[in-house]
Amino acid sequence: MPDKMYDKTGSELETTIINKSLDFARDRMKSLHASHGWDHVQRVIRNAEHIAATELQADAFIVRTAAILHDIARDEQDRAGGTLCHAELGSAEAEKFLLSEGLDPDRARHIARCILSHRYRKERKPESIEAMILYDADKLDSIGAIGIGRAFLFAGEVGARLHNSEVDISRTASYSEEDTAYREFMVKLRTVKDKMLTDEGRRLAQERHDFMIDYFRRLDEEVKGEL
Amino acid sequence: MPDKMYDKTGSELETTIINKSLDFARDRMKSLHASHGWDHVQRVIRNAEHIAATELQADAFIVRTAAILHDIARDEQDRAGGTLCHAELGSAEAEKFLLSEGLDPDRARHIARCILSHRYRKERKPESIEAMILYDADKLDSIGAIGIGRAFLFAGEVGARLHNSEVDISRTASYSEEDTAYREFMVKLRTVKDKMLTDEGRRLAQERHDFMIDYFRRLDEEVKGEL
Numbered sequence: 001m002p003d004k005m006y007d008k009t010g011s012e013l014e015t016t017i018i019n020k021s022l023d024f025a026r027d028r029m030k031s032l033h034a035s036h037g038w039d040h041v042q043r044v045i046r047n048a049e050h051i052a053a054t055e056l057q058a059d060a061f062i063v064r065t066a067a068i069l070h071d072i073a074r075d076e077q078d079r080a081g082g083t084l085c086h087a088e089l090g091s092a093e094a095e096k097f098l099l100s101e102g103l104d105p106d107r108a109r110h111i112a113r114c115i116l117s118h119r120y121r122k123e124r125k126p127e128s129i130e131a132m133i134l135y136d137a138d139k140l141d142s143i144g145a146i147g148i149g150r151a152f153l154f155a156g157e158v159g160a161r162l163h164n165s166e167v168d169i170s171r172t173a174s175y176s177e178e179d180t181a182y183r184e185f186m187v188k189l190r191t192v193k194d195k196m197l198t199d200e201g202r203r204l205a206q207e208r209h210d211f212m213i214d215y216f217r218r219l220d221e222e223v224k225g226e227l
Numbered sequence: 228m229p230d231k232m233y234d235k236t237g238s239e240l241e242t243t244i245i246n247k248s249l250d251f252a253r254d255r256m257k258s259l260h261a262s263h264g265w266d267h268v269q270r271v272i273r274n275a276e277h278i279a280a281t282e283l284q285a286d287a288f289i290v291r292t293a294a295i296l297h298d299i300a301r302d303e304q305d306r307a308g309g310t311l312c313h314a315e316l317g318s319a320e321a322e323k324f325l326l327s328e329g330l331d332p333d334r335a336r337h338i339a340r341c342i343l344s345h346r347y348r349k350e351r352k353p354e355s356i357e358a359m360i361l362y363d364a365d366k367l368d369s370i371g372a373i374g375i376g377r378a379f380l381f382a383g384e385v386g387a388r389l390h391n392s393e394v395d396i397s398r399t400a401s402y403s404e405e406d407t408a409y410r411e412f413m414v415k416l417r418t419v420k421d422k423m424l425t426d427e428g429r430r431l432a433q434e435r436h437d438f439m440i441d442y443f444r445r446l447d448e449e450v451k452g453e454l
Contacts, residue, residue: 034388046452145446149389149408152376156383161261162376181376211445218438219372225273 014061017101021068024097028072035154036074040141044070047137047204054200055129062107062130066114069094070134087124091116126197136201143192144208148215151181151189163223185216241288244328248295251324255299262381263301267368271297274364274431281427282356289334289357293341296321297361314351318343353424363428370419371435375442378408378416390450412443 029038048067052058073090095112099105114131117124118138126135142150155161163182193209196202256265275294279285300317322339326332341358344351345365353362369377382388390409420436423429 033383033386035383037388039389043450043452050452144449145442146389146449148375148442149379149446152379153383153389153408156260156262156380157386159260159384160380161264162266162373162380181380208449215372215375215442219376222371222373222435223270225270225277 013102017098017103018061018064018068020101021065021097025068025072029074032075032078033154033157035150035157036071036078040150041068041071043141043146044134044137047140048133051133051136051198051200052130055133055198058129058133059110062110062114062128063133065098066094066111066118066130066134067137069097069111070115070118070138085119085121087116087119087121120195129198132197133201136196136198136205139192139196140201140204140208143189143205143212145211145215147189147192147208148181148212151184154184155181163219182216182219185212190216240329244325244330245288245291245295247328248292248324252295252299256301259302259305260381260384262377262384263298263305267377268295268298270368270373271361271364274367275360278360278363278425278427279357282360282425285356285360286337289337289341289355290360292325293321293338293345293357293361294364296324296338297342297345297365312346312348314343314346314348347422356425359424360428363423363425363432366419366423367428367431367435370416370432370439372438372442374416374419374435374439375408378411381411382408390446409443409446412439 025041026038029041032038034040045064045067048063049060052060052063069090071086071090072093073084073086073088076089077084077086091112094115095108098108098111103111110128110130114126114128114134117126117131118134120126120135126132141147152162161180163180189212190209193202193205196205252268253265256268259265261267272291272294275290276287279287279290296317298313298317299320300311300313300315303316304311304313318339321342322335325335325338330338337355337357341353341355341361344353344358345361347353347362353359368374379389388407390407416439417436420429420432423432
């Protein structure tokens with residue numbers, strides 16, 4: 001029964017790789033601020049597993065491992081002031097790590113591609129269902145009540161303001177003192193729901209989007225003294 | 228017409244004092260983080276003026292000046308790690324400033340007392356209607372959509388986490404890495420509405436409270452993967 005043997009070996013190897021990936025990623029991310037740290041990865045893993053359960057053709061091991069490792073190079077990007085892409089570096093580093101742990105090259109490459117496309121920059125569109133799931137799981141954590149909290153947490157981390165309704169948002173820059181969670185919402189967060197790639201991701205994103213819209217509308221009203 | 232003369236003189240003096248107080252307070256608060264900085268004071272001034280308009284016996288000048296100056300010693304408290312009370316120091320400093328600007332001692336003392344009791348510590352209950360208005364105006368800025376944003380902004384400023392549903396909140400401390408906006412909500416923010424002192428303050432607080440409750444309930448659900 002070579003197939004069964006392979007399955008069993010694969011499964012044991014998978015468990016080992018997942019546990020080692022968790023240790024590796026947690027360690028790589030320990031110096032990060034909370035808005036983009038290990039807490040975020042834990043939520044993305046859970047979102048990814050939830051969506052994977054609705055996409056029957058998805059490989060649960062690929063999804064889980066990619067989610068665990070997707071932000072391992074985040075610290076390098078932050079320290080490089082954004083001149084380095086954490087998806088590119090993280091993808092290469094993850095592939096090397098997985099090969100060193102004995103994963104077959106095709107699956108290691110598959111996981112690396114999920115990580116490379118999770119940021120969806122430079123036309124790097126998520127192609128496989130596993131890549132789409134990781135992309136959606138990551139995006140979900142940027143909207144809704146969590147997205148609101150993370151946007152303010154990040155603003156606090158970079159010394160930004162609560163809200164600045166007097167400033168023309170298009171003339172302010174991210175990572176600046178004039179950056180605000182409201183700017184992040186206007187420029188980025190409110191467009192997220194239209195970029196989702198899976199059915200379950202879209203459904204969850206719509207709910208979180210609606211909640212977030214209500215929040216920022218109310219914030220603006222409170223700040224303007226209309227409430 | 229000595230009364231009219233006095234009124235006119237009073238009014239000119241009041242305008243001068245308000246403008247000088249604005250310059251003085253803005254300058255004293257320029258190095259503060261956004262969660263407790265000048266933006267906060269501007270919102271408190273507006274809240275205070277709004278409530279004052281519903282309390283006909285309130286002295287608008289006292290309310291406005293107290294609101295402008297209420298947090299001038301906030302920076303000292305932060306730098307002293309909380310061992311110094313910004314209400315005590317700010318009150319004394321404001322009285323000295325107002326006397327130096329030619330305000331009569333009774334009114335300077337009245338404003339100083341509003342500032343002293345705005346934090347409501349050490350049994351220092353706001354006694355006058357103006358003190359009650361300042362207290363309510365300040366508290367309103369800690370709840371609702373603004374309160375949510377400020378709690379996360381503050382968490383980001385002190386390097387705290389987004390949410391930690393696994394930790395027993397009663398065993399965590401403020402200003403620590405285990406501090407979270409959720410802890411602040413559970414320990415403090417959700418009790419604010421029951422402490423309001425004016426009718427209009429109570430009405431606004433109830434609305435902001437309800438909104439805030441919905442937010443943190445949803446945050447908890449999202450973090451626990453229930454949504």
